[in-house]
Amino acid sequence: MRNLASIFFFILGQGVLSAVPWYDSSHEDLICKADRSLNTHICIPREYNKFDLPYPTSNVIDIGIDITDVLRINDKEYSVEFSCYFNVMWKEPRLHIPDSLLEELNMTESNSMFPVNLELISQLWLPNVYIYNLKTFKVVEVLSKHAGLWITKEKEIMYSQATHINFICPMRFDNFPLDAQSCKFQVGSYSYELSKMTFKQTDKVQGYVKTSNSVVLDYAVYIKGLTPEDMILDYGPLGNFSVAGFEMALKRHVSHYLITYYLPSGLFVVVSWISFVVPPEVIPGRMALLITLFLVLVNIFNTVTSNTPKAEGLTAIEAWMLSCILFVFGALVEYAVILFQSQKPNTGQQSRPSRTQQRVSRIICKDSFKYEIAAENGTPRRNLLELEEPKTPLCGDKSLLCGERYINADRFFLVAMPILFLLFNMVYWVAYGSHLIFDIDDVLDS
Numbered sequence: 001m002r003n004l005a006s007i008f009f010f011i012l013g014q015g016v017l018s019a020v021p022w023y024d025s026s027h028e029d030l031i032c033k034a035d036r037s038l039n040t041h042i043c044i045p046r047e048y049n050k051f052d053l054p055y056p057t058s059n060v061i062d063i064g065i066d067i068t069d070v071l072r073i074n075d076k077e078y079s080v081e082f083s084c085y086f087n088v089m090w091k092e093p094r095l096h097i098p099d100s101l102l103e104e105l106n107m108t109e110s111n112s113m114f115p116v117n118l119e120l121i122s123q124l125w126l127p128n129v130y131i132y133n134l135k136t137f138k139v140v141e142v143l144s145k146h147a148g149l150w151i152t153k154e155k156e157i158m159y160s161q162a163t164h165i166n167f168i169c170p171m172r173f174d175n176f177p178l179d180a181q182s183c184k185f186q187v188g189s190y191s192y193e194l195s196k197m198t199f200k201q202t203d204k205v206q207g208y209v210k211t212s213n214s215v216v217l218d219y220a221v222y223i224k225g226l227t228p229e230d231m232i233l234d235y236g237p238l239g240n241f242s243v244a245g246f247e248m249a250l251k252r253h254v255s256h257y258l259i260t261y262y263l264p265s266g267l268f269v270v271v272s273w274i275s276f277v278v279p280p281e282v283i284p285g286r287m288a289l290l291i292t293l294f295l296v297l298v299n300i301f302n303t304v305t306s307n308t309p310k311a312e313g314l315t316a317i318e319a320w321m322l323s324c325i326l327f328v329f330g331a332l333v334e335y336a337v338i339l340f341q342s343q344k345p346n347t348g349q350q351s352r353p354s355r356t357q358q359r360v361s362r363i364i365c366k367d368s369f370k371y372e373i374a375a376e377n378g379t380p381r382r383n384l385l386e387l388e389e390p391k392t393p394l395c396g397d398k399s400l401l402c403g404e405r406y407i408n409a410d411r412f413f414l415v416a417m418p419i420l421f422l423l424f425n426m427v428y429w430v431a432y433g434s435h436l437i438f439d440i441d442d443v444l445d446s
Helices: 002-019 025-030 099-104 118-123 255-277 283-307 316-342 404-432 440-445
Strands: 059-074 079-091 113-116 129-131 134-139 147-152 156-168 180-189 197-201 219-225 232-234 240-252 360-366 369-376
Touching: 059 156, 059 180, 059 219, 059 240, 118 147, 156 180, 180 197, 255 283, 255 316, 255 404, 283 316, 316 404
Parallel strands: 059 197, 197 240
Antiparallel strands: 059 079, 079 156, 113 147, 129 180, 134 156, 147 156, 180 240, 219 240, 232 240, 360 369
16 A cells, blocks of 8 residues: 555656646757757746737737638537638737747748747647637547647747638527528627737638538528727727637528428418319318318428427418418318308298198209209109209399309409419518618628
8 A cells, every 4th residue: 555655646746747848858949048059959948937918918919810711600509510720819029039940941021920839839838718608629630639720930829730720600580491591600809908908800711612512501601800990999997809710691492491391381382272263062072172271281380380490489380381271271261151141041931831832852053053853752853954044043032042152252262362372472572581682781781
């Protein structure tokens, strides 16, 4: 047990010494010698403190985000994930770069960069970069982290990492799937306000370039810079904070939803109008058509609600499906009223024939007229095929001919329903589908 305890404290002591950079002999090579002319490599002064700002005020931090691909857009989690090279650049005037090293590297231009050992980053001051609405920040790693450090002749330091960034985007789905989203990716300082640290978007950023190998998404992605209003954040007593970054505009691809939901449901509404040309007497055929269409639309509506992102009210596609269901339901109600009216008893007062005058008879409808076929001794008085249009209908009123008013009702709805559906489409697509016509910037600005 004593030997195990000794080994444990020895390992702990080695870990503490290695955690303090100045105890490592390799870090002594980074400290400048008293005689600066003897330094042949990049070094930092012995009095250098990495917890002090390079400048007392106005430290400029350049942020470069070179997006290689947008990997995932999650509507349910309100998040966007993309792969990029995350570059941070700042000026470190306390850093010493020997002239002999610049001549050796042939560094003639002020903006030329040369790579240095990544271990140097642990000894330098680093800006406390804060990414707003950040969810995850993963550095790509194989054998080691994919990161690099470059320095310019003007003592500018650029630290770059290959990363996968996932950030939260406050999306609104009231117009789903005819929606367009705007996601702002902002990078700033966690504690230093505008007078101490200013963030800018560097010109080295190439932006998002969609290639043939890009991931297939539900959106078309557009990248543009932040507006001047979005580059300053007011936090009251804490002061104003400078931020840099970009705005990611997302425009959803609508073709999939048009083919899968809008077109079939619209055609089902059109098919329901066929019921208006089916005679009211054909109850099984007309009722089966309307009930089948109604149930199919309800089933599609249930599928839509289960796959639709959450919104404060009805989404655009839910409003469409409910409207289609109501149009079919209206045709079903119209036929139900016809059946109800046709089963009402005749309230007209007619003389009741005597028992001796009672004969076996039945009422037959032919060509929208009622005919009474009387039979004596079981034999019909006249043949149905020989009937002619009577001069006076049985009910005494031309408007009460057999099925006449019901046929007129069907003719009315056969004209009214398409007109109403056309007006509904005009209002719907103007209200929800404006971004399909106008430019994406105009829609986002509105």
